[in-house]
Amino acid sequence: MKLTFIKQILFDADDTLWENNIYYIRATNDFLDLLVAKGLDREALQNEFDELELWVVKERGYGSHNFVYILEVLYERYQHLINYGDLKKIVERFEKHPREPKLFDGVIETLTQLKKDYQLYVLTKGDFKEQEQKIINAGIDKIVNGYFIVPEKEDEVYKQILLQNNWRAEETCMVGNSPKSDINPALRVGMYAIYIPYADTWKLDYEEIEPVEARFFQVEKFCDLIDYFS
Numbered sequence: 001m002k003l004t005f006i007k008q009i010l011f012d013a014d015d016t017l018w019e020n021n022i023y024y025i026r027a028t029n030d031f032l033d034l035l036v037a038k039g040l041d042r043e044a045l046q047n048e049f050d051e052l053e054l055w056v057v058k059e060r061g062y063g064s065h066n067f068v069y070i071l072e073v074l075y076e077r078y079q080h081l082i083n084y085g086d087l088k089k090i091v092e093r094f095e096k097h098p099r100e101p102k103l104f105d106g107v108i109e110t111l112t113q114l115k116k117d118y119q120l121y122v123l124t125k126g127d128f129k130e131q132e133q134k135i136i137n138a139g140i141d142k143i144v145n146g147y148f149i150v151p152e153k154e155d156e157v158y159k160q161i162l163l164q165n166n167w168r169a170e171e172t173c174m175v176g177n178s179p180k181s182d183i184n185p186a187l188r189v190g191m192y193a194i195y196i197p198y199a200d201t202w203k204l205d206y207e208e209i210e211p212v213e214a215r216f217f218q219v220e221k222f223c224d225l226i227d228y229f230s
């Protein structure tokens, strides 16, 4: 099936165009390892981390600096067990990732091909400067027609983008790895949606997909998108 009636395609960025959550998982595990080595229970620590993360996201929003803040709060709680130098090493390694986003296979080639027939946009949530830096550093800004960086990807945000750009929902397709932020809201506002599952999707970005049969599709890899477009 070809979605030839689609005029604009919106792409999620983190874990759709490039690796993202693995850096968060790695830094979390590295940090918890320090405490597990001191005899603390990993599961209890992970629960403590998850609880803190929920609170920080709600109060401070997304972005790598808010993640680092979580590590710093935990460091303060356990500083009698951790070297500040060890925390610093983990943070420094983590903070490298926005500077050199690691694109998934075939992203540039696929976008370049799609650009011939469709208007392409990035729609990503998070810290404006950080997301913009990643879009530019990955070279995506040179391919797409534009990008939207929003604090949260809810139904209302999708509706506003459609309205402000004079786009019809049934001529617009969202592509992403998050059921919660990309797929379900796009389907609810009447758009088409293509889901690219990602094994390490962030817990807070996951929920059950509520598929709308005629408007929901799934591909395995980014470059498989070509199968749905001319």
Ligand SMILES: [Mg+2]
Pocket (backbone or CB within 6 Å): 012, 013, 014, 015, 016, 176, 177, 178
């Ligand atoms: Mg994503």
